[in-house]
Amino acid sequence: MLNTTRSKLIISFLSVSLLVGTVSLIVGGQMLYQSVLSETRNRVRQDLNVARLIYDNRVKDIKFSLEMTGVSSDCRPAMAAGDSSALNALLVQVTEQIGLDFAGVIGPDGRILCRIGQCAGPSRRLEGGNSVAELALERRQAVAGTVVLDSATLQAENPELARRATIRPLPIQQPRGIPLVEETAGLAIAAAVPIFQGGSLLGAIYGGTLLNRDQSIVDKIGDTVFKNEVYNGHNLGTATIFFRNLRVSTNVLNEEKQRAIGTYASSEVTQRVLIEGKKWTDRAFVVSDWYITAYEPITDIFNQRVGMLYVGVLEARYSDVRRNAFWVFAGITLAGMVLAIGLGWYLASRIMRPVNQLIQASIEISRGNFSPDIGQICKSDIGLLQKKFLKMTHALQEREQRHKEERESSLLQSEKQASVGKLAAGVAHEINNPLTAVLTFTHLILRRKDLAGEVRKDLETIARQTERVRKIVKGLLDFSRQTRINPEPINLNRLLRDCVRLMQNQALIRGIALEFDREENLPVLLLDRSQFQSVIINMVINALDAMEPGGKIHIESRGAKSGDADGVEVIVRDTGTGIRPEDMEHLFDPFFTTKEVGKGTGLGLAVSAGIIERHGGTISVQSEVGEGATFIIWLPLEPDGLCCPLDCVAA
Ligand SMILES: Nc1ncnc2c1ncn2[C@@H]1O[C@H](COP(=O)(O)OP(=O)(O)OP(=O)(O)O)[C@@H](O)[C@H]1O
Numbered sequence: 189m190l191n192t193t194r195s196k197l198i199i200s201f202l203s204v205s206l207l208v209g210t211v212s213l214i215v216g217g218q219m220l221y222q223s224v225l226s227e228t229r230n231r232v233r234q235d236l237n238v239a240r241l242i243y244d245n246r247v248k249d250i251k252f253s254l255e256m257t258g259v260s261s262d263c264r265p266a267m268a269a270g271d272s273s274a275l276n277a278l279l280v281q282v283t284e285q286i287g288l289d290f291a292g293v294i295g296p297d298g299r300i301l302c303r304i305g306q307c308a309g310p311s312r313r314l315e316g317g318n319s320v321a322e323l324a325l326e327r328r329q330a331v332a333g334t335v336v337l338d339s340a341t342l343q344a345e346n347p348e349l350a351r352r353a354t355i356r357p358l359p360i361q362q363p364r365g366i367p368l369v370e371e372t373a374g375l376a377i378a379a380a381v382p383i384f385q386g387g388s389l390l391g392a393i394y395g396g397t398l399l400n401r402d403q404s405i406v407d408k409i410g411d412t413v414f415k416n417e418v419y420n421g422h423n424l425g426t427a428t429i430f431f432r433n434l435r436v437s438t439n440v441l442n443e444e445k446q447r448a449i450g451t452y453a454s455s456e457v458t459q460r461v462l463i464e465g466k467k468w469t470d471r472a473f474v475v476s477d478w479y480i481t482a483y484e485p486i487t488d489i490f491n492q493r494v495g496m497l498y499v500g501v502l503e504a505r506y507s508d509v510r511r512n513a514f515w516v517f518a519g520i521t522l523a524g525m526v527l528a529i530g531l532g533w534y535l536a537s538r539i540m541r542p543v544n545q546l547i548q549a550s551i552e553i554s555r556g557n558f559s560p561d562i563g564q565i566c567k568s569d570i571g572l573l574q575k576k577f578l579k580m581t582h583a584l585q586e587r588e589q590r591h592k593e594e595r596e597s598s599l600l601q602s603e604k605q606a607s608v609g610k611l612a613a614g615v616a617h618e619i620n621n622p623l624t625a626v627l628t629f630t631h632l633i634l635r636r637k638d639l640a641g642e643v644r645k646d647l648e649t650i651a652r653q654t655e656r657v658r659k660i661v662k663g664l665l666d667f668s669r670q671t672r673i674n675p676e677p678i679n680l681n682r683l684l685r686d687c688v689r690l691m692q693n694q695a696l697i698r699g700i701a702l703e704f705d706r707e708e709n710l711p712v713l714l715l716d717r718s719q720f721q722s723v724i725i726n727m728v729i730n731a732l733d734a735m736e737p738g739g740k741i742h743i744e745s746r747g748a749k750s751g752d753a754d755g756v757e758v759i760v761r762d763t764g765t766g767i768r769p770e771d772m773e774h775l776f777d778p779f780f781t782t783k784e785v786g787k788g789t790g791l792g793l794a795v796s797a798g799i800i801e802r803h804g805g806t807i808s809v810q811s812e813v814g815e816g817a818t819f820i821i822w823l824p825l826e827p828d829g830l831c832c833p834l835d836c837v838a839a
Pocket residue numbers: 663726730731734762764765766767775780781782783787788789790791792793794816817
């Protein structure tokens with residue numbers, strides 16, 4: 189089944205489409221995923237820049253608002269006079285304006301003049317300093333940026349802030365070997381603006397926002413950058429502000445769909461970003477999912493790395509792209525395979541139809557029908573095969589016709605010979621006895637001495653002519669004798685050499701050359717010596733009769749095939765008169781002779797043909813008038829049981 193042309197074609201098509209499909213599945217899918225991944229990394233990198241801009245803008249906004257408050261008409265007089273209620277009013281105004289968590293005014297000596305706070309009493313409100321304000325006083329210029337506020341400072345600013353800042357870390361991605369310690373300090377963005385009057389420093393106004401649990405910046409990033417897109421129930425884009433490596437402000441959700449505040453960044457990210465101060469753009473495991481992420485360090489106003497800013501895009505979305513691409517490719521491959529099967533089937537049917545017709549036609553031919561139907565001639569290569577096949581059937585037809593004719597003619601010849609032989613046998617038998625009597629009595633009379641000269645002469649004529657009749661009768665008997673041949677192993681070359689020796693003198697007398705050319709080591713043949721010898725001698729005599737002095741007779745022996753059968757050829761070629769075309773078909777007829785009356789009986793070749801036939805061989809002749817004649821005898825090496833077809837006739 190698998191060996192049929194159809195299966196082979198289908199399997200070839202199938203293998204090619206499977207190979208191409210699999211390669212494109214692997215290579216194409218991988219290329220697609222890689223390009224999407226690199227595209228996403230670029231996008232996340234840009235998103236981080238936008239996030240940084242939003243973060244920095246918040247810092248700038250605070251600084252700008254405080255500067256505006258500082259240059260307002262009420263500020264300097266209130267500061268110069270130490271009017272805390274006026275200053276308080278200013279601070280409340282700016283706090284409400286831009287939403288500050290803490291704000292205050294300090295004098296040039298660093299003493300707190302005024303501080304806003306929800307539950308702070310007047311005495312406590314003035315305790316403790318603020319590092320941003322102190323730095324602004326020290327540098328005598330505005331300071332803005334990220335700042336770490338310890339628990340005491342937060343407590344002093346507003347006890348509520350201290351509570352908000354306190355974060356109990358969760359044991360998710362907890363750094364190895366580091367115990368979970370409650371975080372009480374806070375990460376804040378703050379600004380402080382020094383206030384001068386006539387060149388002398390009056391103090392500084394400061395304010396800021398605590399980032400712990402404040403989601404405004406991360407939500408703004410989520411809103412601006414990722415449009416709060418959700419993928420499979422998760423935020424597609426996430427942003428986080430880390431205080432050191434702890435999430436203090438984030439829109440990444442944990443498994444309970446709560447913001448994952450209190451969880452840690454992975455140790456690889458912490459090492460690279462927080463400790464080494466480098467950026468990170470790669471996939472990272474964030475809380476409960478893989479994200480394509482970008483991190484960068486956050487430095488405080490003293491240029492210390494105190495936290496990290498992060499944005500990330502859910503990797504699942506891009507894995508899904510890869511999975512979808514896989515299924516699309518797999519679908520295409522499958523479709524290609526189905527197509528390959530269909531195409532293979534169709535092509536095989538198209539190719540095989542004429543081939544099958546040719547196979548059927550050859551079966552027909554083997555059954556003897558030489559005009560089988562091979563269908564329409566195709567335009568393809570198969571058409572060429574069909575044409576050749578047709579040519580072959582025509583040739584076979586012609587050969588078969590020729591063989592038929594030959595068989596018929598040989599049958600006719602045999603029948604002719606058989607009937608003539610039968611007749612001849614009867615006639616010869618009847619004639620022989622009276623003829624013997626005539627001859628005997630003629631010779632008896634011829635012994636008498638008293639015969640007149642004329643009578644004797646007539647009697648001698650009778651004896652001569654009767655002798656001639658006897659010779660003819662003997663020929664007839666030879667022709668009709670149908671004696672079984674007595675085969676014996678014969679060295680053909682030796683037999684031919686003997687014939688040549690026998691005829692050599694006669695040839696010499698007539699001035700004709702008789703040559704013998706042999707192929708050495710011919711196989712031994714089974715022949716009736718005397719009958720075969722008579723065949724050769726008749727041929728040599730015929731050739732001698734057809735030639736003038738100076739001619740040449742050439743006898744040759746050689747191995748030769750007839751069809752598939754091995755055999756030996758004897759060729760007798762002469763340079764005589766040749767045979768007229770109209771005589772050719774009668775050569776082997778009994779009594780056909782062109783020789784003058786009394787010279788030939790016309791039985792030589794007829795008898796020879798019978799002998800050769802009984803040896804299982806063939807005899808043929810080629811001749812051109814004036815060019816001589818060539819007789820070819822072919823004898824098989826292994827005759828099909830030496831036969832004597834005329835035996836039956838004789839019987
Ligand atoms: N080599 C030859 N060249 C020319 N004609 C030939 C040759 N061999 C045979 N023939 C012709 O074939 C005829 C028949 O030959 P075949 O041997 O049968 O009879 P024949 O020679 O005439 O008489 P027979 O052999 O009985 O004495 C010959 O008379 C001759 O015309």
